[in-house]
Amino acid sequence: MKKYIILIVLALAIAFNGCTDLEEVPYGFYTDENFYQNPEEAEIALLYAYSAFTFNEYHRGYFDLASLSTDVMDNKPGELQNGRTELDGWTVSSNTEAFRNFFKQSYIGINRANAVIDNLEEIEFDPVEKDQILGEALFLKSWHNFILVRLFGEIPLRTKMVTEEIDVQTELSSIEDIYAAIISDLELAEGKMTINRRHGRADKVAAQGLLSKVYLTLASSKATGVPRYEWVSSADDMYASAAEWAGKVINDQSEYGFDMSGNIRNIFNPNMDDGPEHIFFEANDVSDPVQNPDMNDLFLAYAYYNPYNFLETDGTMTHNVTTGWEIYRTNPDFFATFDPQDKRAIELYTDKIYDDDTVEIASFTNWIICKKYVDPSPDAENWGRNGSKILFMRYSDIALVYAEAMGSSPEGYTQVNAIRNRSGLPDLTPGLSDEVFREAVFDERAWELNFEGHRLFELRRTRKVVEKLGDVDYAYFYPLPQSEIDLNPNITGDEEKKGLR
């Protein structure tokens, strides 16, 4: 009998053991085990890194942290989302919602760029294409690091992709080390890439432009004595480097240039994103089948869910503008600084909306609508789906970087005057001192690049935060998000940032 039992047990053990194993096999999704196998996947992974820009956390933070917080933009009264009231009124703390959201979304971009960089080596393909992809990944990483270091100061420098729980915690790096990493990554990226204009992608010119901005930030911060930039060796050297890199953009290529088509709104028309100004912008299209970033809604007037029209300066109408949430409002005092003849003020801002019969629906008295993110041809059928996108870097920005870096010089005047003339303004007073010239460029940047995510950084790198915004806490660096402080034992809350003026 015993042998029967043994036989049965054996038979069943053989029959059923090995039928299953406890290994979990993924289905319908990729993991680190089955991805990064070929050149196409490398590009897909790179585009995934770009797609980090297309989230509300990034969009909104991009405007909330650098524009809403400053003198150029006001918040819709009572609008609390993303900590906007705190940012507008400078009552921010480490718990301000936008800090965590934007901080995290930037690191998502960095992590995805690192994922490309870490895995590219293993994939075999055309070295030129491979270099381009590596260059773009390095560019994206530097882009985020550069914004983060200017927002928060000392941040964790992520040099490798986060793959396991053990990778989660890392130490803060010094501002000096972060800039060193940005510069070395960007210089490497610049060398790897070619001039290659593609929708929503960075190329060699974008890397040059970003490098010039990095050096200009160091130069002006050192020159004006911005706290925590004491380590910068020499302002003049930095200005020279900024001029060198911006000069490559201005003088050494012909793909990008000033948009002289005569209508300033063309620069911002999402349907004309192949214009000469477009060095680097967010990828988006009106036919978005997944989600509408609703970016223009934040700027537009609310009209009881009915589309309305803008009356343009040439007498034409921009039809079917989606009703918006009117959260981002142009500050009237800032708007008053425009020259009344300035085409930028006339063509890009309005305070009136109209119905189809050119009858005024509403006129706003204490704020002005900025039309930079208004898609003139939204998909009215589909909830006003629109193609508006953030212009991250455009030619005029780098031209002004070049001008500021060069100082009062013929090259500098050429760039500033080109922009002024395009806007219907006369040349800048000739023969200004470097200091006064740079002051003029500072003002020009505000008029030209308003609402494009630069203002806070301009104020910080020229040590003008207190002058323009008052005696505010966290003037030069925002506090790190509280969850970063809480969850990373290597980080303590840096209250001293509060005291920086």
Add this chain to the structure above:
Amino acid sequence: MKNRFNQLKRIFLFLFTFMFSIIHAQDVQISGKVLDQNGNPVPGVNIVEKGTVNGTISDINGNFTISTADAYGTLTISYVGYLKQELPLEGKTNVTITLVEDFQDLGEVVVIGYGTVKKSDITGAVSVVKTEEIADQSASKIGDMLQGRVAGLQINKTSDDPNSGSSVRIRGASSLTGSNSPLVVIDGFPFSNDLGGLKQINPENIASIEVLKDASASAIYGSQGANGVILITTKTGKEGVSQIYVKNQTTFGTFASEFDVWRDPALMATISNERNRNGNGKELYVGDYELGIYYPSIEELESGMWPLEKDGPAIYSYTDWTKEVFRDYNITENITIGANGGDENTKYNLSFNYWDEQGNVKQHDYERFNVFATVEQKVKENISLKFNTHINITDTKNATGTSYGRNPIFPVYIENNPLLGYYRTGEADNDNPVMRRDLILSKSRTLDLISSGLFSWEIIPGLTLNSTFSYKYGTSVSDNYTPDVLTESYEGVGSIGNYLDYNLSSENFLTYRKQFGEHNFSIMGGWTFERYTQRTSGMTGRDFFSDALQNEALDLSATDNRLIYNGLVSTGLESVYGRLNYSLKDKYLLTFTARADGSTKFGDNYKWGFFPSGAVSWKAHQEDFIADLGIFNELKPRISYGFTGNQGVSPYQTKARYGERLIWDGAEWRSVIGPGYIGSGGRFTTWWGIPSRDLRWESTSQLNFGLDLGFIDNRLKVNVDYYFKHTTDLLRRKILPPSSSYDFMMVNDGIINNRGIEIMVDYVAVNTGDFMFAPTITFSKNRNSVIDIGTAADAGLIEDNFGNEYIIANNNMEWVFGSNIVSVYALGQPMLSFYGFRTDGIIQTVEEGLEAGLSGAAAQPGEIKYVDLNGDGVVDLDGDTEDREIIGNPEPDFIGSLNLNFKYKKFDFSAFLYGVYGNDVLDTQKFGRTSEQAQRWTPDVPSDEFPSLRNNRGWPVVSDFYIVDGSYLRLQNVSLGYTTSIKKLNIASLRVYVNIYNLATITKFAGYDPEVGVDGIYWGGKPRQRTATIGVNFTF
């Protein structure tokens, strides 16, 4: 198992009888008949001459003959489920025996996991559902029938709609993110479905339901046992009986309470105008157009007739949308036809069920076809095979037009004329329920197949091998189409959704039973594997040039507006388990169980979990010194302790999962892939994807003290259980630092306790042959308490001014209250406690409002007076978290039921009462009801209960204003039946009955019905149903 013992016994007896007939000359030939209390013959009854081994079995007509040595001897008559009788012959040669049902049969066998045990030998907490008590109910799903039937089993059913489920909890909930539903095992097949939604089994085919509650009972299911186990055994045929049965039920349903809608349009308009006026808004009902719709003035409404156009004819009148949306009454037909029977070698049960249910919403229909077949074949003396198959097909037409709250001044059709089309307030008005019902297609069809084969081999006496292979295959296809006219952004949207799951398991176990003198052993050991796979796919087409084909031709939709998706989830489990039962002198009982589970879902470092348990019990009534007291027929204390797991973990979390997104590359949208995928919930995106390599089961240890008592010849039985469940390694989200680029990962960290007491009382108060009265009482009380759910940093624990520490439990409340802080997990409190402000009536003067710390509009008369809990003189309703605290919880103080069973001759009557006491309900509809709005605060009639009407008050503020007592006592089922047999027509049994469900509910709750989901939140909906079922059962 039991059946086979009986067979062996019978064969044994037969052989003995035969031998005796040879050896001894028989003196007296006795013939007789065995009947049950209804006069029906009972086959298979053992008749033995007392003091001998001479015996026989009654035949199919209940007849028997036996030769006895002594004409004045005694016959012993025994049959499972009936009282053992002794019949002195007193010289008679022809006897008739009427069996008396034994309601407290200690010989009863109870199914436990992987085997059976004599009920009297149970050491753990196992409850048996008396299926005959629930047989008259009209229910397509088992879960609906069990409410209140077992202490410790809490069932919440919130909807009477076809296809709606109920939530089932055994001894409280112990998981925040995993499942809290018990494991359901059907004929040994662990089922992926939870009991609340189990539609595949026709309740008519269920022979017994056992509920395993403590660790001793449920640990044999290891990592699936932490929420308790419900074992369902289906009916097989009986030896010697061949019968055809027909069961027919017709159920009529109506609403048990009135709809809360505006019956008086003038009052509605008055209230609306007052609300707008108080909020400085524009009054609507002034006899003018607003956004293209003509709103009559109050005067016009009071006249009962009003124009649609300003100067049009006065032809419109009030539309009662409830009449348009709902059926006056709804009918459910349920018919089962089957046959069962068998002989010594073959037993079978075949049944067919057709269920045709009307929902209470017009057009909402549900049909089900169910086929059940089981065949048990004895192949050799010691080998038997059994096959079970359930085939279940459902067809559902979904309700698509349900908004009965639509403004009653709107007509159904333009000018009340169907020829002119449906009335809409504008192009975007897609709310007309009649239009929706007529135009929207929404239906689904499911097919489920459950099949199992069991091989049972008694290798040597006492040693049995059982081997089961079970397979479930389920599919569903859903069809949806919304035509152009009802789709805002597209010209028609059509979709087809496909769902498929299959589940297979193989169970193999050996059981060895042996008795050595006073020692009785039963050892079981086995191994199993399970594989579960779920596949989904779907396609959506948008923008059709015509509605004619609906979703039949999705390829005719606009090419750039198609969506497709597909997915697969696959999990596997491998296990080894064993159990030892030992009893000494039939007094001291001991049980050990253990199971080791390996799951695909667990992390690399924790693939296998081990779940042991042990129990001891003492049949004290077997001791002479107890028996001598003459009080106890049963006195049996039990203690058990053990470990179970909850593997209700989502699969693939141990993987570094990548995400997808679309990005425009200048020419096309491209799918792109990389690290990080988007989780659900909340306004902002949450990112997951860091692998949880240490992920594992939630571990529950449970201590149980039980006492089984029997008095008065076991007519009064009392079972008391006290338990303490301690769940650790709670699965929860861990917050990651944002620089990691991830928001969360799952970790095992946290503690929840449940402790409680359960009492069941069965009392056969009267049991003469003709009359029986047997009440049953259940009582259960559970205390749930969150002990540890992580820290502020890694779990987001918030500490308030009053020492409460909590995390937000529900991220979807923002659209109701403007805040997600509504339901919370708070330390030391039951799960899903409510958090908010305290209120103190209604502000009557501005001074009173200001004094209370309120300001602005919130301090005006007619506003709710919120309490300044921290005493700082300020109550800020917007951002203020200073003045909020725990304001209630949905856990009942206790749940109880009382079942009164009466039988008089051929009549039976039962009344079943079910009550829940002491739970709080968050009534989101409070002050939304028409009757309450009429009681609003006004300067002339200042209420202290309800605030004023004001349209610009903003989000409702979460406060104890909305917390109400959810206690109720329901007369849930009343049943009256008559059972007889009609010999002329060859009807062995005929039963006619009426069963009324939800006859009456006593409650203070103001909404439609106080029975809400486990989160305690009441959403309004519609009234519950009251149903009357008329049933006829025939057995031929």
